Amino acid sequence: MLNFKEKVIDILEREVDSLSRDEFSALIETPPSYDMGDYAFPVFRLSKVFRKAPNLIAEELANKFTDNEYFEKIENNGPYVNFFINKAKLVETVMKEVVSKGEKFGSSNLGAEKTVIVEYSSPNIAKPFHIGHIRTTVIGNALYKIYKFLGFNTIAINHLGDYGTQFGMLISAYKKWGDREVIEKDPINELLKLYVRFNSEAEEHEELRDEARYWFKELENGNKEAYSLWEWIREISLKEFSKVYKMLNIEFDSYAGESFYSDKMPRVIDELNAKGLLKESDGAYLVDLEEYDMPPALIQKSDGSTLYTTRDITAAIYRKETYDYYKNIYVVASQQNLHFKQWFKVLELMGYDCAKDCVHIPFGMVSLEDGTLSTRKGRVVFLEDVLNKAVESTLKIMEERNPDLDNKEEVAKQVGVGAVVFQELFNQRIKDYVFSWDRTLSFDGETGPYVQYTHARANSLLEKGGFNIEDSVNYELLLSEDEVNIIRMIYDFPNIVVDAMEKNEPFFITRQVVEIAKGFNKFYNSSQIIVEDEETKKARLMLTYVVKNTIKVGLGLLGIEAPNKM
RNA sequence: GCGCCUGUAGCUCAGUAGGAUAGAGCAACGGACUUCUAAUCCGUGUGCCGGGGGUUCGAAUCCUCCCAGGCGCGCCA
Numbered sequence: 001m002l003n004f005k006e007k008v009i010d011i012l013e014r015e016v017d018s019l020s021r022d023e024f025s026a027l028i029e030t031p032p033s034y035d036m037g038d039y040a041f042p043v044f045r046l047s048k049v050f051r052k053a054p055n056l057i058a059e060e061l062a063n064k065f066t067d068n069e070y071f072e073k074i075e076n077n078g079p080y081v082n083f084f085i086n087k088a089k090l091v092e093t094v095m096k097e098v099v100s101k102g103e104k105f106g107s108s109n110l111g112a113e114k115t116v117i118v119e120y121s122s123p124n125i126a127k128p129f130h131i132g133h134i135r136t137t138v139i140g141n142a143l144y145k146i147y148k149f150l151g152f153n154t155i156a157i158n159h160l161g162d163y164g165t166q167f168g169m170l171i172s173a174y175k176k177w178g179d180r181e182v183i184e185k186d187p188i189n190e191l192l193k194l195y196v197r198f199n200s201e202a203e204e205h206e207e208l209r210d211e212a213r214y215w216f217k218e219l220e221n222g223n224k225e226a227y228s229l230w231e232w233i234r235e236i237s238l239k240e241f242s243k244v245y246k247m248l249n250i251e252f253d254s255y256a257g258e259s260f261y262s263d264k265m266p267r268v269i270d271e272l273n274a275k276g277l278l279k280e281s282d283g284a285y286l287v288d289l290e291e292y293d294m295p296p297a298l299i300q301k302s303d304g305s306t307l308y309t310t311r312d313i314t315a316a317i318y319r320k321e322t323y324d325y326y327k328n329i330y331v332v333a334s335q336q337n338l339h340f341k342q343w344f345k346v347l348e349l350m351g352y353d354c355a356k357d358c359v360h361i362p363f364g365m366v367s368l369e370d371g372t373l374s375t376r377k378g379r380v381v382f383l384e385d386v387l388n389k390a391v392e393s394t395l396k397i398m399e400e401r402n403p404d405l406d407n408k409e410e411v412a413k414q415v416g417v418g419a420v421v422f423q424e425l426f427n428q429r430i431k432d433y434v435f436s437w438d439r440t441l442s443f444d445g446e447t448g449p450y451v452q453y454t455h456a457r458a459n460s461l462l463e464k465g466g467f468n469i470e471d472s473v474n475y476e477l478l479l480s481e482d483e484v485n486i487i488r489m490i491y492d493f494p495n496i497v498v499d500a501m502e503k504n505e506p507f508f509i510t511r512q513v514v515e516i517a518k519g520f521n522k523f524y525n526s527s528q529i530i531v532e533d534e535e536t537k538k539a540r541l542m543l544t545y546v547v548k549n550t551i552k553v554g555l556g557l558l559g560i561e562a563p564n565k566m
Numbered sequence: 567g568c569g570c571c572u573g574u575a576g577c578u579c580a581g582u583a584g585g586a587u588a589g590a591g592c593a594a595c596g597g598a599c600u601u602c603u604a605a606u607c608c609g610u611g612u613g614c615c616g617g618g619g620g621u622u623c624g625a626a627u628c629c630u631c632c633c634a635g636g637c638g639c640g641c642c643a
Contacts, residue, residue, distance in 0.1 A: 032586060042585060044623065054623080078586065079623095124643075165642060213641095258643090284641050293569080294639090301641045308643050335637055337570060364571080365636070397605065415605090427579060430571070432636060439578075443605055445591045446579095453605050461602055499582080511580070514590090525598085525607040566605080 001494065002093040007070045008039045008083050015064055018049050034485070037073075037082030044079060054079030087484050091475040094491045098546045099469060105553055106494040110501075111152030114326035117319055118144045118154060121250075122257070122332075124161035125237040126170055126191040129244050131381040131435050132373045135363045138424045140331035141250050141559045142506035143361070149557060150501055155323060159315070160257025162234050164308065166195070168216030171229050172208065173198035187236040196376055217305050220262060234259075247387050247417055249559065261314040265306050268314045272299060277349055287346050297342040309343050316347055320354045327357050329504070334362035334430065361504045364432035381435060391416030393441045394449070398566065405565055414561035415449050422448025425510045425558050446514045451551060452562060454517035457524065458548035459564040465530040467541040477539040482523040486543065489516045490550050497557065506558055513554035520547045 009024045019027070024041070031040045043057045050057050058076035065074040065081075073084035098105045120140020123129050140156070148154040173194040183190040202208040219226040238255070245251070269285075272278045278285045283302030289295065299310050319328055330340065340360035348355035365372075368379055394416035398408055405411060420440060427433075443449040461467075478487070493512060500508040529540040552562040 026583080029585075030582075032588095036586080040586085044585080047623080080586065161643065163643095281640075286640065296640060298640050303641085305641090307641070333637090334571065336643085338638055339643090341570095362571085367636090394605095401605070402603075431579080432572075433578085436578095439592090442592075445605095447591090447605085449605050450591095453603080457603055457606080464602060496582095507580095508582090511590095518590095521606055522608090524602080525604095528602070530602050566603085 001097045001491075002089075004070060004085055004090070004491075005039060008041070011065055011068075011071075011074070011083075012041060012061075012081075015061060016046065018046065031080070031082060034488070036077055036080075037075075038085040038488070039083040040077075041081040041083075042079060043081065087479050088475050090491060091478050091484065091487050094487050095473065095475065095478075095542060095546060098490065098549055099542075102549065103553055103556070105549060106497045107149045107151070108494070108498075109151035110498065111147060111150050111154075113151065113153050115323050116147045116152040116154050116327045116329065117157055117323060117325045118147065118329045118331065119157045119159045120144070120331035121245075121252075122159040122161060123241055124166070125234050125257075126166075126188070126195065127161075127237075127375055128188050128192060128380055129241055129383050130373060130375070131368075131383055131386055132366050134383055134386075134420070134424055135366065135429070136331045136333070137248065137250065138421050138559065139361070139363060139429055139506060141248070142425055142509075142557060143329065143331065143501075143504055145557045145559060146497060146501050146506065146509070149497065152326070155254065155325075156252045157254045157256060157319075158252040160234075160238075160255055160259075162230075163219075163258035163262065163311070165212060165216045165305075167219060167230055167233075168212035168214065169198045169202075170195060170233060171215040171219065171226055172211045174229060174233075184236065188240050191233065191237070192375065199376060213303055213305070217303055220305055230259075244384050244387070247384070247413070248421065249417075249561070256315075258308065258311045261311045261318065264318055265310050265314045268310065268317060269300060269306075271350065272346075275350055277346070287349070289342060289345060292345055294338070294342055294345065297346050309339065309346075312339075312343050313347055313350075316343075316354065316358055317352065320352070325354070325357060327359060328354070329359050329361055331361045331363070334364055336360070337362055359504075361429070363429035367432070367434050369434060369436070386440060387417050387420060389416075389437070390420050390441060394419070394443070397443065402566065411563045411566050414563050415443075415452055415566055418452055418555070418560040419443055419448040421558065421560050422451070422510065425506045427507055429505060429507070448560060449566075451513055451517045451555065452560075452566060454520055455548055455551045455555070455562045456564060456566045458520065458544045458551070461529050461544050462541060462548065465537060465541045465544075467545055469545065471538045471542070473539045473542045474535050475539070477536050478543055480527075482519065482526060483543060486516065486519040486523060486547060489519055490546055493550055493554070500557075509554050509557055513551055513558075516547060516550055516554075520544075 005028060008028060009021055012024050013021065027041060027045065029040050031037050043054050043061065046057050047054050055078055058079050058081050062074055062076035062081050067073060070086055070089060071083050072086045075082055118140055121133065121137040123133050144154055144156045170191065177197065178194055198208065215226055219230055272287065277287050278299060279288050284298060285300040286296040286298045289297060297309050298307050300306055316328060319325060344355050344358055367373060368381065371379060373379055391412050395408065395412040398405060398412055423440060489512065496508050496512045500506055529544060531537050555562045
């Protein structure tokens, strides 16, 4: 697509030779308001070179520039040289690009087939999939889609929490109080009950904990009984999780969880040892990181069993050998910042160059109004319930407003689930928030349903107006302020997708999609789209199409459906 | 105690790798549907940008100290 910023740089370059293209690119900005121009070049940096007041420099520069096919006006405003895009050229550029690319609008081969691993979701087996898991799941999925869209060979890994001492507890508890039939009926809840009971009894009977550790050790040693119990628990849990994944429309390329690395860890421990990194301490083994101002990384417990640090290191090495990743991304809560910092360092100390390609993408905490989430204390909101409730609310609204709609159930699912996902991807990852039903179930203003509604509205216009993508359009008919504003935002869309990838922040896309929807709704309310005049109608329908398409692409990258009717 | 993160309007948050008058949504109030889906649109106002000091032509943005909240700190994940 034609790059107007490059054109600005071309022009500047001709008159100013003290700055490089990259420097120009970094300096050029967007004015606070479009009636001040589309691009602005602040000249402050030049005042030392030219030994003149910024205002004068800007004025002189602006006078040297003549209008051309890309810019209809170049003038200074105080110390800024402002460039006004040739609107017809902009409209034409954007329209042609979107029409030719369709649902690939904004995609690229930037990734050049380089492999990017996104590890996300990773729930713990035998524990409920609750609201706390939504962030990693939804952010990870969006990143996965964004990288893929930009030409990376992307692999989604669900690093299931299917190993560790907790399974010792579970096996131990099951052997004492478990009933297979009862569990089969309601796996997660029953397993959770066992887990909670075990923990509360262990408060008084310390020896239970030893028993749990014993069973985990047995599991690692390949004890048949322990293994088959574990396998069964894993299977029924996964079945439960898949319900949520299905609602969210998420699939993984690999479910290689912690257990997968069980037989690969000894090699790594040997390697750590051979490289002289392991230190014995009270019977346990660790890597001392004092030199790097970090507490030590525990590699092996005093009973010989492993820890998740060991598994993470092993997984990173395994993935390097298996996928040869360019980037290995972990979408995991910010609480684990230190953990990642530690084991990235260990990997580096082992001499693995790929340590620098491992990135932790942290996100803030979700809490409930009455405190932090706690499975054991019963302070949980199940993700499935949240999604179902959102769908229910949607259905209720649809009964009121559009009762004759076909496949209401399906649309309600798309909108309800979309609302939850959208909400999650609306802000920076790092922010903590308190879960609130009110906020989750509000569908007005800057929300998923708002954007989806705009999409459906656009679609309805295209159908009613008899839109034909082959129609030729007179772009001169789309130069009103509202129209150009919409076009500008669509023009920016591809760059925003790249920003989202570079900063691993899907919310850039969420915000842009909202802005486009707002712009279109404003236009819709002030201008008739299906009008008598054929030429005008065709042009406006084309604009409608371009909006609809971009919203659809944007929502798609976020993992949200765009129904045609709602 | 040490480390990391957060602090912008009544609430929830944007603020583009320092720039031109700090913006949205929600909530409140008033208006727009015999006319393309009113989950929409238009209007009304609110800010010691947590506080002090500093760097700069210019700071919500960078540095520093302080305050408040969250998270983390060897055998859980």
